[in-house]
Amino acid sequence: MNYKKISIASVAVGMFAAGAAFAQNAEIATWSGFRKAAVSFTFDDGPQSDVDIALPMFDKYGYKATFNIVTNWANGGNSGMLNWDGVKKLASSGHEIASHSDSHPQNGAMPSSEIASSKGTLNQKVQQKYGVITLAYPNCNTPGDAQVLKNYVVGRICNASWSGGSDIMGKDGPNNWAAVAAMMTGNQGTSDFKGNMDKAVNQGGWVAFLTHGFTTGSNGFANYSPTDAKGMESSLQYAQQKDKDIWVAPMGFVAMYIKERKASKIEPQDGGAANTMSFELKHNIADNISKYDYPLSIRVKSDWKKVEVTQDGAKLESKVDGGYVYFDAVPNAGTIIVKNANAAAPESSSSAEPPQSSSSEVASSSSNGTIALPTQSLDGRHLAAYVDASGYITVQNAQGLNITVFNSLGNVVRTTKGLGLEQKVYTGAKGVYVVKIGNRAWSLKIK
Numbered sequence: 057m058n059y060k061k062i063s064i065a066s067v068a069v070g071m072f073a074a075g076a077a078f079a080q081n082a083e084i085a086t087w088s089g090f091r092k093a094a095v096s097f098t099f100d101d102g103p104q105s106d107v108d109i110a111l112p113m114f115d116k117y118g119y120k121a122t123f124n125i126v127t128n129w130a131n132g133g134n135s136g137m138l139n140w141d142g143v144k145k146l147a148s149s150g151h152e153i154a155s156h157s158d159s160h161p162q163n164g165a166m167p168s169s170e171i172a173s174s175k176g177t178l179n180q181k182v183q184q185k186y187g188v189i190t191l192a193y194p195n196c197n198t199p200g201d202a203q204v205l206k207n208y209v210v211g212r213i214c215n216a217s218w219s220g221g222s223d224i225m226g227k228d229g230p231n232n233w234a235a236v237a238a239m240m241t242g243n244q245g246t247s248d249f250k251g252n253m254d255k256a257v258n259q260g261g262w263v264a265f266l267t268h269g270f271t272t273g274s275n276g277f278a279n280y281s282p283t284d285a286k287g288m289e290s291s292l293q294y295a296q297q298k299d300k301d302i303w304v305a306p307m308g309f310v311a312m313y314i315k316e317r318k319a320s321k322i323e324p325q326d327g328g329a330a331n332t333m334s335f336e337l338k339h340n341i342a343d344n345i346s347k348y349d350y351p352l353s354i355r356v357k358s359d360w361k362k363v364e365v366t367q368d369g370a371k372l373e374s375k376v377d378g379g380y381v382y383f384d385a386v387p388n389a390g391t392i393i394v395k396n397a398n399a400a401a402p403e404s405s406s407s408a409e410p411p412q413s414s415s416s417e418v419a420s421s422s423s424n425g426t427i428a429l430p431t432q433s434l435d436g437r438h439l440a441a442y443v444d445a446s447g448y449i450t451v452q453n454a455q456g457l458n459i460t461v462f463n464s465l466g467n468v469v470r471t472t473k474g475l476g477l478e479q480k481v482y483t484g485a486k487g488v489y490v491v492k493i494g495n496r497a498w499s500l501k502i503k
């Protein structure tokens with residue numbers, strides 16, 4: 057199997073009160089959601105087509121990409137290139153904004169002084185939960201690995217195969233975090249997104265793509281190896297169909313996940329009450345770049361039919377499936393408690409609090425295949441949100457409105473804009489969510 061397996065059987069003996077289910081194993085998933093592979097889409101140079109073509113495409117499927125920005129170009133005045141307003145648009149949809157130098161020299165490596173200065177400028181201009189953690193090198197040339205790794209979680213080159221390496225990385229990432237590979241897409245590179253994603257799934261690894269502009273739209277300086285937008289979109293559709301296997305996430309987030317997973321231990325704690333199991337999830341990664349607080353996917357063996365999982369007292373989404381409890385938790389963020397909910401009051405564990413917004417009313421909840429009633433009116437529209445039979449959040453009549461999905465901790469897990477009469481909003485995991493459309497809200501449960 058694909059998981060980092062930590063046997064805790066030896067320390068679990070005698071730990072729990074009689075009658076409690078014993079934790080035999082707690083495992084950290086190789087990839088988020090216990091999927092089989094990770095896929096990252098990265099875009100270089102910051103052309104206008106990032107906002108005009110890539111942004112709506114990725115938002116439609118609820119996936120996040122990495123946009124590598126040249127700060128001097130974003131300062132404005134370059135035909136076909138984004139200015140800071142455009143970059144902020146990408147960031148406000150939850151995409152990763154990363155560095156691609158200040159000056160982008162035509163040949164050779166970027167000046168090493170720009171390793172830190174480009175990051176500083178981006179952090180000043182754009183608010184991001186994890187800050188600027190990724191650097192993509194202009195012309196694929198590293199300005200100095202050691203210097204890069206003092207400032208970034210990950211430095212990106214281009215095709216590893218151009219210098220004899222492999223473009224599909226293993227589950228533990230590259231040998232050198234200052235040389236993460238990405239496959240060039242377009243007419244100078246690959247158009248076979250699906251084939252390469254399948255390879256990553258078969259190998260249990262990670263593949264990243266590197267795209268400049270598209271064959272259509274306004275691409276400014278990003279005119280090398282234009283990529284067919286339709287081909288890219290069909291690959292997102294494909295990833296969505298294989299959501300159980302494929303984790304699509306920005307390069308910096310996948311890098312954080314790998315580093316945290318390799319460094320973290322999940323360990324049972326002593327003294328739990330009957331019908332509870334408690335765990336610590338910890339790592340001691342020491343650098344000044346990141347807190348490495350991206351959530352890790354965990355499963356714990358249990359024969360309980362219904363559970364409630366909390367971390368530091370706050371509820372986590374969880375599911376029970378095949379003799380395991382599944383949930384995502386943040387390392388170094390407090391004790392995780394898994395509680396047998398059938399031992400407590402029934403039906404007490406599955407309602408989400410709405411996000412902290414007094415203006416929103418939570419309409420109702422629905423399970424898969426049921427339309428939540430009532431619909432809510434907003435400016436003459438009849439808005440609806442429900443979970444369809446396949447387990448996807450679906451909204452209706454929300455064209456042009458902001459759609460935000462919160463988890464039960466109140467954290468935003470997806471943001472997008474309403475496009476068609478009916479639209480699916482992908483969460484990537486089961487659990488209880490609050491969906492806000494404009495200032496209306498629904499509580500939905502994905503089973």
Ligand SMILES: [Zn+2]
Nearest residue numbers: 100101194195
């Ligand atoms: Zn470039």
